[in-house]
Amino acid sequence: MEIHLWIVLIFVQHTRGFHGLRFTKSPANLTVTQGNMARLGCAIEGLSEPEIVWMKDGEKVYSTDQMYINLDPHHWETFHTVKSVQQQDAGKYWCEVENYGAIISSEPAWITVEGVPHFVLEPQDVATFPGAPFNLTCTAVGPPEPVEVLWWLGGVMKGDFTPSPSVLIVPGVNDSIKFYCEAKNAKGVSVSRTGTVYIKVLPDSPTALHVDQVSDNMTLMWTPGFTGYSSLSTCTIQMSSSSRKKLKRPDKEVSVPPFQHTIEGLRSHSNYSVRIRCDNEVGSSPFSPWLDFQTPESVPSAAPKNLTFDLTEQQLSLTWAALREEELNGRLLAYKLQWNLGGESQEPFLFKENFAHFSGGGRFFNATFQVSACTVVGCGPWSRPVLITPASAMQTQTQREHMWVGLVSGLLVVAVFGLLLTVLVHRRGKETQFGYAFKTPGTESVVTFTAARSFSRQGPELPESTLDSLGINDDLKTKLQDVLIPERLLTLGQMLGKGEFGSVREAFLKMEDSSMQVAVKVLKTDISTSSDIEQCLKEAAYMKDFHHPNVIQLIGVSLHRRPQQRLPIPMVILPFMKHGDLHTFLLMSRLGDEPFTLSLQTLVQFMLDIARGMEYLSSKSIIHRDLAARNCMLNENMTVCVADFGLSKKIYTGDYYRQGSVSKLPVKWIALESLADNVYTTQSDVWAFGVTMWETMALGQTPYPGVENSEIYEYLIKGERLKQPPDCPVEVYEIMHSCWSPVPKCRPSFQHLIAQLDGLWAGLPPTPAKEPLLYVNMDGEVDSGLGAGPGTTVSGEPLRAVPWQCVGMEEDEKDWLVGSSGSVLAIGGDYRYITGPCNVMDGDGGHSEDGLSEDTRDEDIINV
CATH class of the missing domain: 2.60.40.10 (Immunoglobulins)
Structure with a gap:
């Protein structure tokens, strides 16, 4: 109860204070000569320490020299002083005090500034047609009044002073001309801004024409050129469906601004050209230059017909x-x-x-x-x-008709044959060259047959082939002797993949108590010279000594003997890689029927596996020469193994190998010095490893999209390199970019690459557990070297091409270092290994037994 009374007493006191609060003095009107001092004052009663605010034309006036004078304990006076009054100080002034959220205001007062005339309306620029009349207006005010105005046009005085406001009627001009007005009163003369009369002309053509949001709809944007001193009203868009043929579409006239327009109904993956002109009151501007652009691809609009x-x-x-x-x-x-x-x-x-x-x-x-x-x-x-x-x-109806005709004819033949047989049986048995066909007739007829000699419809079984029958050198025979596997232990299945020198087939190798699923690399059947066979077996010889988890290992070699052929077909027996080649696996993650996501950890792990395998090969003095994602295999544990050593060479002297004869080489994976001089080193394998890293991060895209094989050397010699793939971290791109130094010794070693990738992998955040990966195996239609079997499932700113530097670089090596000359448009994925099927035909047909046509070629392999 006491608290409530205390609150009521406070409220009453505040109420009394508010009602007793009043301005005892308000500011008075002042007329001040320009440049003199003006002083306004007001006083308020009822507050112990008021905060009095000065207002001018509704805005708070901030003053650093505001004074307060205490008249009584609750009575205060304040002043606002303007030391040198100017025209902008003229206006309405008053005081305000805030008390418990309520605003109390004094009476207002005005400061009027006496001086030279002040322009309320200055003459503005004018745009007009030649000879067309127009008016100019000028308004100035005091005090003191009156104010008179005098016009000047082109430096010539027009008439005499006239009262303000003043309008000058100009009958017309033919050229651009300047003008202004003078205003005078008892205090002096003021001069307005200088205006210009412009003659309207045609506008200039638009600039900065560009296309945004290209799809079925395209937004065209541009910047208007010089408007010709007249507002632009419309712009005309001309468009053609081809930048070469210029097949025009109907012109489109659009209102402006805004200076943009959306064009609908464009065809996907089509070339277009567009240009624009704009119109003002005088006429149309010239057209802008043609802008060529291409709409992006989309899904096909129709289904294939006549299946x-x-x-x-x-x-x-x-x-x-x-x-x-x-x-x-x-x-x-x-x-x-x-x-x-x-x-x-x-x-x-x-x-x-x-x-x-x-x-x-x-x-x-x-x-x-x-x-x-x-x-x-x-x-x-x-x-x-x-x-x-x-x-x-x-066909069924025709077959039925033929069946009835055949049946009737057959019955007649059987009836005649039975009649003849009955006659023969009743007559006598007859000895044939194969024995006695019939015995003499008795009470019971029994048909017997006694063979005089036997024969077989099949030829004699071919003898087992040996390495001696191949015509290869003795050293190679010695290396392969202990891994030779009899052909009878192999059961070949369907084709998994095909390549330049043969095919890869699924097979089962018979063991003592079981069989093992393997992949068999079979030499192409029409390659029949000892040198070709030796080339295939050299790959097996290299692999015989490989023992590393990231390098594919040799199981054995078998020889398939062919009838009427002097030489057998070598077959290299390798482990069956459940998940196929890395390139197809990456491609299916994007393009498969059920695309799946590969984490950055997984992709970096793939690169680590390849680097470890290549480091092992380099330690064995092996140059691979064909390192690429297509030649890296994935086993059942998702571990990558380096494979396909068809181009590999062992270095017996020195640290390089020089390609001496013409062969098919993968141009887009070959190092710059290899393209120039056919010289291959471990450093050239490092270059290919960088390209393989790019393939991995680009999920199987073709390297250098949009650059032809014949253009690769010129592209690289200018300093250009593969661009940073989307979603590729800068750290990963820096590693692959270091592999492409034009100076081989400036490239990192595989040992150094392993350390870099291992550190990068360790720093990545852990990947949450996901569903097992699924992808579509293309059942032998993929050029994979060692593919998976049918139906297989599995559980910042990019760096630019800049000169490379390294310690110890010779002067002549610096000639390779050339700056970037631009970038190349990326235009798509890697479709080389989605191939058309080859019909399997007999030896007389146009295809070999392994289904590889003579015309089969890889678009990224050329003769060098």
């Missing part, structure tokens, strides 16, 4: 119509073939061409096939499903 099949017991062939360019909406990545058998979806296939061939046609009975075209963006709609049946309805 048909041809089925035999041995083979299923499918064909379909290729999509037209306007339907494709991009570059064809592959045709995707999906199929369903027994109500269950099967692993899809990818083909570059519009046909497919499968061996073993019987396994596809009652299967349903559909095909879709795919670009780098994705796959388009599916074709209508086609059911694979043994024969069409028409």
